[in-house]
Amino acid sequence: xxxxxxATAGRPEPARSAAPQGRAATGARVEFRSLRRAxxxxxxxxxxxxxxxxxxxxxxxxxxxxxxxxxxRVLAGFEQPDSGEVLVDGEDITPVPANxxxxxxxxxxxxxxxxxxxxxNVAFGPRMRGVATAERHTTAAGLLELVGLPDHGNRFPHxxxxxQQQRVALARALALRPRVLLLDEPLSALDAKVRxxxxxxxxxxxxxxxxxxxxxxxxxxxxxxxxxxxAVLNAGRLEQCAPPAELYERPAxxxxxxxVGTMNRLPGRLTGDGRVEVTGVTLPVDGEVPAGRGAxxxxxxxxxxxxxxxxxxxxxVVSAAFxxxxxxxxxxxxxxxxxxxxxxxxxxxxxxxxxxxxxxxVRRPVLVVPAxxxxxxxxxxxDSRVDA
Numbered sequence: 001x002x003x004x005x006x007a008t009a010g011r012p013e014p015a016r017s018a019a020p021q022g023r024a025a026t027g028a029r030v031e032f033r034s035l036r037r038a039x040x041x042x043x044x045x046x047x048x049x050x051x052x053x054x055x056x057x058x059x060x061x062x063x064x065x066x067x068x069x070x071x072x073r074v075l076a077g078f079e080q081p082d083s084g085e086v087l088v089d090g091e092d093i094t095p096v097p098a099n100x101x102x103x104x105x106x107x108x109x110x111x112x113x114x115x116x117x118x119x120x121n122v123a124f125g126p127r128m129r130g131v132a133t134a135e136r137h138t139t140a141a142g143l144l145e146l147v148g149l150p151d152h153g154n155r156f157p158h159x160x161x162x163x164q165q166q167r168v169a170l171a172r173a174l175a176l177r178p179r180v181l182l183l184d185e186p187l188s189a190l191d192a193k194v195r196x197x198x199x200x201x202x203x204x205x206x207x208x209x210x211x212x213x214x215x216x217x218x219x220x221x222x223x224x225x226x227x228x229x230x231a232v233l234n235a236g237r238l239e240q241c242a243p244p245a246e247l248y249e250r251p252a253x254x255x256x257x258x259x260v261g262t263m264n265r266l267p268g269r270l271t272g273d274g275r276v277e278v279t280g281v282t283l284p285v286d287g288e289v290p291a292g293r294g295a296x297x298x299x300x301x302x303x304x305x306x307x308x309x310x311x312x313x314x315x316x317v318v319s320a321a322f323x324x325x326x327x328x329x330x331x332x333x334x335x336x337x338x339x340x341x342x343x344x345x346x347x348x349x350x351x352x353x354x355x356x357x358x359x360x361x362v363r364r365p366v367l368v369v370p371a372x373x374x375x376x377x378x379x380x381x382x383d384s385r386v387d388a
Contacts, residue, residue, distance in 0.1 A: 027055040027212030028089045028179040030075065035084035037070055037236075044070040045081065046236035052180075057206050057213040058241075059227035061220065063259070067236040068216045072182055075214065077101045088179060104173030105182040108189055110165040112157045118144060118168045119153035125176045136175075143171035148201065163194040170202065174209075181206070183215040187222065199226055220260060224248065232256050250286075254369045257299045264305060264339050267371065268298040276368050279314075279333070279359050286365030295371035304362040305341035307331060309350040313358035315339070317351045331357060 030052040037045040044067045052058040060068035073079040075086055077098030085094050093101055112121050122140035123131075131139075144153055147167040157165055166186055173181060183202070187195040203226050206213050217223050223230045224244040231241040232255070240252040251257035258265070268278035272293040275282050283298070290296055307315065307329055315331040318338070327348035329341045339359060343351070351357060 027210055029054050029087075030180055030212060030214065031085075031087040032071060032075070033085040033087065035071065035074060035081045035086070037067075037074060037079060037081045043236050045074070045084075048084070048233075048236060048238060050231055050238055050241060052212055052214055053228075055210045055212055056228040057203065057215060057226060059215045059217055059223035059230045060233060061217060061223045061230050061260075062233035062239075064218070065235075066233040068233050069184060070236075071233070072105075072184055072214060072216050075101075075180070076103055076105050076182055102176075102178050103180045103182055104176060104178035105184065106166070106169050106173045106186045108185040110157070110162070110169045110189075112165055112168060112172075114157050117154050117156050118149065118160070121157075121168055122171045122175050125172065129176070139175060140171070143174055144168070146174075146205065147171045161194070162190050163198055166190065166198060167201075170205070174211075179212070181211050181213040183213065185216055185218065188218070195222075202226070224260075230260075232259060234259075251367065252287075254299065254367055257367050262302055262340060264300045264302060265369075266298045266300060266333075266337060266339060267335070268296050268368065270294055270296050270368070276366065278361060278366075281361050281363070283361060283363060284365045285368050287367060290368060290370055296368045297371050299367040299369065300361055302328065302340040302342040304364060304366075305339060306360040306362060307341040307343060307351060307357050308347075308360075309355050310358035311356050313356045315357045315359045317353055317355045317357055319353055320348055320351050327351075331359060333359065 032048050032050045035045045035048040036043070046067075048067065048071060050071075060071060062068050070079060074081050077096065081094065085092050087093065113124065116124065119137065119140045122143050123136040126136040126139060141150075141153060144150055147170055149164060149167050149171075152160065152164060152168070160168070169186070187199055190198065199222055215223075215227065224247070227244060229241055229243055230247050232239045232247065234255050240247060240256045242252075247256065248261055251260065257263055266278050268276045270276050270290060270293050271282060274285055274289050276285050276296055276298055278298045278300075315333050318330040318332055321328045322345060325345055326342050327345045329343055329348055329351050331339050331341065333339055341359070
């Protein structure tokens with residue numbers, strides 16, 4: 001089968017402002033404008049403003065209850081916002097019924113029809129639109145080939161693995177050539193190996209089709225590895241939307257810094273000149289600097305922490321986890337503070353449990369928050385996940 005026609009085939013191309021680097025944008029432009037949605041006293045979306053550019057894969061990431069799934073359901077038409085608008089290629093689709101929104105959605109639970117085989121599941125949408133039998137079967141066969149299941153057309157859902165069912169669900173979502181593809185945690189029910197394979201294939205397919213895709217996930221590794229940009233949501237509001245490397249290396253807020261990846265929080269002391277002293281080293285502060293001098297908490301990634309065996313050091317090695325080229329060393333500092341350091345494994349050979357060590361942060365700007373501020377609720381150490 002030749003490549004599936006892009007979602008905008010036959011339509012005037014929308015204005016483009018920031019297509020993913022290295023390829024032309026052919027998908028639709030999606031805008032959330034001041035979206036608000038509350039369920040009783042619970043505010044799921046609190047004035048959300050966010051744009052998905054044509055042809056990009058945008059991941060929505062955040063803790064449970066942050067509003068990411070509600071945003072996707074509003075875009076799909078399954079939820080109506082209390083206020084605000086959803087625009088696709090400049091058209092306000094907020095009042096448009098879900099079945100007329102030209103969006104394909106893939107759910108976490110697959111949602112295949114159990115009494116239909118794979119071919120008929122994929123052909124269901126075109127059948128509802130009155131497409132002739134021969135044409136819809138040709139389309140279904142081509143899409144099953146596109147998702148790597150050319151010989152599974154006659155199989156029923158109960159005869160397929162979870163990964164195969166999710167491929168069929170993806171093919172079914174593409175059968176109507178939607179302008180936007182919506183993925184609601186589509187891989188979370190799969191085991192780790194299948195999830196890794198399928199996320200690579202989804203990304204390959206999305207790039208080849210150029211379809212604008214919005215992907216809700218709670219898995220940070222999925223978001224950072226698949227998306228052109230990641231939007232981090234917190235309590236219904238957008239904290240930051242940026243490419244994965246920028247999000248990780250230059251978080252805009254303490255929330256993003258602590259939610260994305262692993263972050264050490266160490267006690268420090270502001271020096272009053274835009275710098276902070278931590279573990280005996282003075283570092284420049286990145287972003288807003290709390291006023292005055294005094295105690296502050298310093299946020300530093302494990303890879304920006306150095307550690308070396310030193311009998312006069314103030315730290316004690318608690319554990320060392322070999323991760324291949326990197327070893328993660330957990331150390332205790334005075335005052336009951338723990339710190340994680342990611343070191344080249346060859347440099348960590350002497351850091352066995354019980355060894356005294358010296359801890360030295362890399363001299364680069366760091367984020368600072370007021371001392372004693374609560375850690376981010378729902379923050380995940382993604383490196384501690386056995387399935388990450």
